[in-house]
Amino acid sequence: MKIAIVSGKAEGPTKLNSFDNALLEAGIGDVNLIKVSSMLEKDTELELLPELKPGTMVNCVLATLSSNKKGDIISASVAIAIGDSLGCVVENSKINESPENVKKEAEEMVRYMMSKRGEKIHDLIIEEVNHVVEDFGTVVASVVYLNENIIINK
Amino acid sequence: MKIAIVSGKAEGPTKLNSFDNALLEAGIGDVNLIKVSSMLEKDTELELLPELKPGTMVNCVLATLSSNKKGDIISASVAIAIGDSLGCVVENSKINESPENVKKEAEEMVRYMMSKRGEKIHDLIIEEVNHVVEDFGTVVASVVYLNENIIINK
Amino acid sequence: MKIAIVSGKAEGPTKLNSFDNALLEAGIGDVNLIKVSSMLEKDTELELLPELKPGTMVNCVLATLSSNKKGDIISASVAIAIGDSLGCVVENSKINESPENVKKEAEEMVRYMMSKRGEKIHDLIIEEVNHVVEDFGTVVASVVYLNENIIINK
Numbered sequence: 001m002k003i004a005i006v007s008g009k010a011e012g013p014t015k016l017n018s019f020d021n022a023l024l025e026a027g028i029g030d031v032n033l034i035k036v037s038s039m040l041e042k043d044t045e046l047e048l049l050p051e052l053k054p055g056t057m058v059n060c061v062l063a064t065l066s067s068n069k070k071g072d073i074i075s076a077s078v079a080i081a082i083g084d085s086l087g088c089v090v091e092n093s094k095i096n097e098s099p100e101n102v103k104k105e106a107e108e109m110v111r112y113m114m115s116k117r118g119e120k121i122h123d124l125i126i127e128e129v130n131h132v133v134e135d136f137g138t139v140v141a142s143v144v145y146l147n148e149n150i151i152i153n154k
Numbered sequence: 155m156k157i158a159i160v161s162g163k164a165e166g167p168t169k170l171n172s173f174d175n176a177l178l179e180a181g182i183g184d185v186n187l188i189k190v191s192s193m194l195e196k197d198t199e200l201e202l203l204p205e206l207k208p209g210t211m212v213n214c215v216l217a218t219l220s221s222n223k224k225g226d227i228i229s230a231s232v233a234i235a236i237g238d239s240l241g242c243v244v245e246n247s248k249i250n251e252s253p254e255n256v257k258k259e260a261e262e263m264v265r266y267m268m269s270k271r272g273e274k275i276h277d278l279i280i281e282e283v284n285h286v287v288e289d290f291g292t293v294v295a296s297v298v299y300l301n302e303n304i305i306i307n308k
Numbered sequence: 309m310k311i312a313i314v315s316g317k318a319e320g321p322t323k324l325n326s327f328d329n330a331l332l333e334a335g336i337g338d339v340n341l342i343k344v345s346s347m348l349e350k351d352t353e354l355e356l357l358p359e360l361k362p363g364t365m366v367n368c369v370l371a372t373l374s375s376n377k378k379g380d381i382i383s384a385s386v387a388i389a390i391g392d393s394l395g396c397v398v399e400n401s402k403i404n405e406s407p408e409n410v411k412k413e414a415e416e417m418v419r420y421m422m423s424k425r426g427e428k429i430h431d432l433i434i435e436e437v438n439h440v441v442e443d444f445g446t447v448v449a450s451v452v453y454l455n456e457n458i459i460i461n462k
Contacts, residue, residue, distance in 0.1 A: 001363060012266075014259075014266075016244060016246075016263050017263055017267065017270075020267055020270070024271075029193075030193055031193055032190040032192065032193050032213070032299075033190065033191045034188060034189075034213075034342060036341065036342050036365060037340060037341045038340065039338055039339055039340050039362060039363050040363050041361075041362060041363030041364070044363070053195075054193060054195060054196065054239060054240040055155060055193045055194050055195030055196070055198070055241070057190060057213060057299075059340070059342075059365060085362060086338055086362040086363055087363070090324060092324075105322075109322055109325055112320075112321065112325050113328055116325075116328070116329065116332065117332075117337075117338070145340075168413075168417055170398060170399075170400075170417050171420050171421065174421055174424070175424065178424065183347075183425075184347055184394055186344040186345060186346065186347050186367070186453075187344065187345045188343075188344050208349060208393060208394040209309060209348050209349030209350070209352070209394055209395070211344060211367060
């Protein structure tokens with residue numbers, strides 16, 4: 001199993017369009033996202049996001065938040081913990097909370113999930129994005145599940 | 155990639171049942187719907203909805219709204235724009251808003267998505283459904299992603 | 309088509325973690341859940357949940373509810389009706405309602421779905437779970453769609 005971790009933030013004229021713009025910024029705006037919850041196979045490898053075929057179906061874990069209140073601080077975070085026999089992913093998104101806390105909460109939740117499964121953590125990765133809303137803003141952080149069928153080979 | 159565009163509206167004794175009845179009216183009541191967001195491959199072809207195998211897994215974009223307040227006008231709309239290298243789909247649903255506006259909003263959002271991607275629009279299709287609630291009403295508008303495995307061949 | 313019916317309940321330090329703990333108790337905590345709505349093929353067979361490969365993608369119907377208000381009674385239920393040419397699944401979750409009612413509502417809704425389709429019910433199965441919240445509690449009831457790829461063969 002191969003995954004990529006991405007994030008993005010953007011403004012837009014509507015909630016849908018600001019969300020779409022944030023997905024574009026994250027590099028996953030041209031595919032069909034299917035939301036899944038949130039486990040990783042053993043021996044999961046982390047890669048840079050390759051170029052995805054427009055219009056293909058892509059499984060992902062997605063943390064996202066939108067607001068149209070000027071000045072709001074919006075944060076989205078994914079925490080990934082990889083162990084010997086599996087891995088766990090946590091999504092966390094918050095409004096007007098310290099970005100440090102959003103990150104810390106995500107980390108604590110994924111550590112708890114791994115300890116519940118008796119898994120030792122080999123790798124812990126946290127991706128976070130924050131944004132101060134101007135008009136209509138959205139943040140996204142995502143773990144994208146990669147496979148041969150969705151990637152453009154060059 | 156082949157798609158079909160459908161819509162339906164219905165009443166029912168509960169929210170779940172009115173939703174199910176609206177799906178039946180739209181022709182997609184007997185399959186498992188997996189919601190995806192909302193891009194089309196290049197050379198996407200529009201077809202009439204074929205007969206689907208009961209119980210198969212079907213990817214779709216779904217706009218839906220339910221209300222149990224007698225007299226509410228509920229509207230659901232999908233707007234599809236197809237360009238040279240990809241296509242975009244927008245879902246929009248509103249309560250007690252002019253059906254013309256719901257349609258117009260969906261069109262504006264999908265035009266914006268295409269312009270963000272530098273795509274010229276060759277085809278623009280908008281499907282819309284409106285319903286005045288009596289008891290418990292639901293509207294659905296959907297873009298259904300078709301493939302060999304989900305269709306009954308005759 | 310083969311399905312398994314499972315349920316679980318658990319407490320946890322956060323909503324996400326109590327949900328994850330309830331999934332673990334139900335036996336589906338180590339996979340990626342993709343939510344689908346809610347039809348069964350003809351000749352669907354009911355099996356005990358086999359051991360699932362950690363990190364695989366698993367389609368399911370999921371009824372779930374969480375609360376952090378001490379003393380709340382939370383209930384989740386799935387009702388499965390199997391007929392000659394297809395089957396229907398209903399999910400129902402409620403807070404502080406009689407568990408008998410939650411079950412009865414689910415049964416009535418699935419009976420209505422089958423009668424709308426002109427299907428006679430051969431088998432009717434209802435799975436229900438209830439929990440009195442202490443700290444942060446979650447209940448889950450689920451119909452899991454099984455296939456060769458997600459099962460550990462021994």
